[in-house]
Amino acid sequence: MPxxxxxxxxxxxxxxxAALGELDRAGWSTLHAVQPRPLPPYAPFFDDRHRPEDFLVAEAPDAAGAVRIAGYTRLVPPSPLACNAHVRQIQGLAVADWARGRGLARALLRAAFAAARQDGANRMTLRVLGHNAPARALYESEGFVVEGVLPGEFFLNGRYADDVLMGRRLAP
Known part of the structure; x- marks a missing residue:
């Protein structure tokens, strides 16, 4: 099999x-977002805490055949502490609706694993809302396991939502 x-x-x-900001706003949903829906005037996508070097982007052709940004992930150290330097945390993963089903989220995760390893990390963590079954299934299929749950951590859309902590080792 190839x-x-x-x-x-x-x-x-x-x-x-601009493309990342548009993608982020278009994909906003209480399925994964804990921040309020962004409204104009929009804040810059990049700022002091969200630097371009923290992001990986996936590109794909749209319906018209134009190659454009179709997804991103943000990969950062979870803290500035030296004793935590071996860990990288995914703090955002998004794929445009028009690009779903092409393996972009999986490609972004695998690229994040490679980038983290290259940066000396041996562990990856993330947080996902408990009701986000599609994301949780993807993360589990890529080796993440649930390491903790903060029950009812967020109140979204009139309901309490669990904050699920997941992690995995990064094999060399």
Missing amino acids: AISMPPVRPAGFPDE
Whole structure:
């Protein structure tokens, strides 16, 4: 059986800011977002805490055949502590509705694993809302396990939502 081809993933840059902001706003949902829906005037996508070098982007052709940014993930150290330097945390993963079902989220995760390993990390963590079954299934299929649950941590759309902590080792 031939190997599965993964979509291209690359580091983000300042020229990607408008496309990433648009993607982020278009995909906003209480399925995964704990912040209120963004409203104009929109804040910049990149800022002091969300730098281009923290993001990986996936590109794919749209319905018209134009290659554009179709997804992103944000990968950062979970804290500035030296004793925590071996860990990287995914703090955001998004794929445009028009690009779903092409393996982009999986490609972004695998690129994040490789980038974290290259940066010396041996562990990856993330947080996901308990009711986000599609994301949880994806993360589990990529080796993440539930390591903790903060029950009712968020109140979204009139309901309490669990904050699920997941992690995995990064094998060399």
